Amino acid sequence: MKPKLKKQPPLAPRKRRPVKLWQLRLYVMDQTARSVAAFTNLKKICETHLKGRYRITVIDLVKHPQLAKGDQILAIPTVVRKLPHPVRTIIGTLSETEHVLVGLDLRVGA
Amino acid sequence: MCSGGLCKKVPYMKSKRTKSPSAATPLPKCPTGIQGLDEITSGGLPRGRPTLVCGSAGCGKTLLAAEFLVRGAVQFDEPGVLMAFEETEKELVANVASLGFDLAGLVKKKKIVVDYVHIERSEVQETGEYDLEGLFVRLGYAIDSIGAKRVVLDTLEVLFASLPNEAMLRAELRRLFRWLKEKGVTAVITAERGRESLTRHGLEEYVSDCVILLDHRVEDQIATRHLRVVKYRGALHGTNEFPFLIGEEGISVLPITSLALNHEVSTERIATGIPRLDAMLGGRGFFRGSSILLTGTSGTGKTIIAANFAQAAARRGERVLFFSFEESPNQIIRNMHSIGLRLEPLVKRGLLRFHSQRPSLYGLEMHLATMFKEVAAFKPQVVIVDPITSLMDLGTSSEGKGMVTRLIDYLKAVQVTSLFSSLTPGGQAPQQSEAIMSSLMDAWLLLQDFEGNGERNRVLYVLKARGMAHSNQVREFLISDHGIDVVDAYIGASGVLTGSARAAQNALEKAALLTNQQEAARLEREVERKRAALERQISGLRSEYETEALELRRIAEQVGTSTLMLTNERAASGRLRQADANVAAGTRSKSRQGRKTQ
Numbered sequence: 001m002k003p004k005l006k007k008q009p010p011l012a013p014r015k016r017r018p019v020k021l022w023q024l025r026l027y028v029m030d031q032t033a034r035s036v037a038a039f040t041n042l043k044k045i046c047e048t049h050l051k052g053r054y055r056i057t058v059i060d061l062v063k064h065p066q067l068a069k070g071d072q073i074l075a076i077p078t079v080v081r082k083l084p085h086p087v088r089t090i091i092g093t094l095s096e097t098e099h100v101l102v103g104l105d106l107r108v109g110a
Numbered sequence: 111m112c113s114g115g116l117c118k119k120v121p122y123m124k125s126k127r128t129k130s131p132s133a134a135t136p137l138p139k140c141p142t143g144i145q146g147l148d149e150i151t152s153g154g155l156p157r158g159r160p161t162l163v164c165g166s167a168g169c170g171k172t173l174l175a176a177e178f179l180v181r182g183a184v185q186f187d188e189p190g191v192l193m194a195f196e197e198t199e200k201e202l203v204a205n206v207a208s209l210g211f212d213l214a215g216l217v218k219k220k221k222i223v224v225d226y227v228h229i230e231r232s233e234v235q236e237t238g239e240y241d242l243e244g245l246f247v248r249l250g251y252a253i254d255s256i257g258a259k260r261v262v263l264d265t266l267e268v269l270f271a272s273l274p275n276e277a278m279l280r281a282e283l284r285r286l287f288r289w290l291k292e293k294g295v296t297a298v299i300t301a302e303r304g305r306e307s308l309t310r311h312g313l314e315e316y317v318s319d320c321v322i323l324l325d326h327r328v329e330d331q332i333a334t335r336h337l338r339v340v341k342y343r344g345a346l347h348g349t350n351e352f353p354f355l356i357g358e359e360g361i362s363v364l365p366i367t368s369l370a371l372n373h374e375v376s377t378e379r380i381a382t383g384i385p386r387l388d389a390m391l392g393g394r395g396f397f398r399g400s401s402i403l404l405t406g407t408s409g410t411g412k413t414i415i416a417a418n419f420a421q422a423a424a425r426r427g428e429r430v431l432f433f434s435f436e437e438s439p440n441q442i443i444r445n446m447h448s449i450g451l452r453l454e455p456l457v458k459r460g461l462l463r464f465h466s467q468r469p470s471l472y473g474l475e476m477h478l479a480t481m482f483k484e485v486a487a488f489k490p491q492v493v494i495v496d497p498i499t500s501l502m503d504l505g506t507s508s509e510g511k512g513m514v515t516r517l518i519d520y521l522k523a524v525q526v527t528s529l530f531s532s533l534t535p536g537g538q539a540p541q542q543s544e545a546i547m548s549s550l551m552d553a554w555l556l557l558q559d560f561e562g563n564g565e566r567n568r569v570l571y572v573l574k575a576r577g578m579a580h581s582n583q584v585r586e587f588l589i590s591d592h593g594i595d596v597v598d599a600y601i602g603a604s605g606v607l608t609g610s611a612r613a614a615q616n617a618l619e620k621a622a623l624l625t626n627q628q629e630a631a632r633l634e635r636e637v638e639r640k641r642a643a644l645e646r647q648i649s650g651l652r653s654e655y656e657t658e659a660l661e662l663r664r665i666a667e668q669v670g671t672s673t674l675m676l677t678n679e680r681a682a683s684g685r686l687r688q689a690d691a692n693v694a695a696g697t698r699s700k701s702r703q704g705r706k707t708q
Binding site for chain 1: 228
């Protein structure tokens, strides 16, 4: 999982609109209340807006601290949208859905 | 104090750490290895605690922090983590490479980990609660991966710009510093200088063990960096502002006050290259390792005396470093050639090295650093600075004095004899302008111009020479094709005479001598003449006497003769009256007999 996640071949930029698969990473530390809340919120939003075309990878930094550097993680929890490009970052428990949609750039499509 | 995992990885560190009992010793220190900083802080930064380094832009915070890490890794075998918030690893490597630090190599050798933390506010959407566990994880991972003892966070305050939730950030920073202490790492945190507080975001609130303030000031168009230890909990430290410079070998802080006066001293004497000058200095010249000041107005021959000194030293086989701030090496060599000093062969033999620089090239501190470096590289026995005044003009007088103090201290510490020429502005008492320097100098030669009779003449005298009997006389010195000639100046009732006046006085004295000799001879002749006259008189008198005596004798003879004749005449007439005469004769005889019988 680790080496695959580190390098993602970029998608062809000319076909931006029809994105096949959204790749999201959720960085957490252990199973804290915040982590759980963030995951739940993310899952809910994705189910609503990206049903069937998303994949969430949860990365627990307690187990893999070396992965924090790659995506410039400072805050926990953090969601990184690896695909589609460009990379977007949202920090927090994702409690405000509007903000998350702005952050993931989902409002245009919605 | 030290987490178990770290110490296991670096066992020698543990033994070092446990050696110092934390209760008895005041505070364990972590040497920075930065020249001068350890002296000011008497040992280094507080070990196992965070230190705040604050200052405005461009004053060298990052370099100080980076040097702390690099020297830790290289000199003290303490690996370090550099968490950079502003510069990427590549940029950092390039930046510190200019100071001669091989950051990339140290990273490769796992002595240093550089973690570039980048967070762009525009790219980050914030929603809901969060904390900075990610930062902790990264830092913790970096520390554990190489067993780091030192951590640098440069510049943490960037986070205030990137993360909008300040309350959270402050809570997390507080936690971070506590966490660093628990980790037992010695941390350096850099921060921007604030307008009214030490740092822009009040980091000093969290880091309270040691605060170092850096400052970059421009005075008279020359910028100087200063360092001050604002706070050092639980330890004595130098409280002054110390100038520091960033040279090719990193930062060097120059603590003026911390240099102790405990140089080795030598009783060896070294000749000046001018025999008469040596004679004025107790016959044997200056002490080795002393500092000599040579002052004079322009054109009094300072450089010539300095060059003489340099030549004499180089001919003895000593290395001489000649800092020239006014003339190029070739110019000096040419000019000195005209008075018979051949410096070029000495330069070729590597005994004499010139270092010429315009004083305005850079600031005082940089000059000082360059000079230190040159001295360290060339290892001379004699250093000449010609003239020191053009350097001192670069800063304020206290800075200038500070610089000279440091230079002299440094040179004395390495037993280098130093000669500083100093240009005195005309129309000023020569003692006045160098008053600030004089107390630092062991010997002071004063060169002066005497103007009069339509000419200027050079004189020199020894104003002071610590620890040796020296001449109190003013000497005139002449510069000719074959060098310097020190002659006695005429000192008499009318003051000091030099040049043609001295020559005139000499002639005058010669004439007076001649007159005296002539007078003596004349008197001698007079005596002789008088004696001769006396003799003549005596002989005249004698002859007169003799004539007179002869005459008198003749008269006496005549008188004698006439008496005889008279007697004879009486006898003849008596005989004519014989009877009477017999009777008379008979009665006289009878009466005589009668008286006899009675």
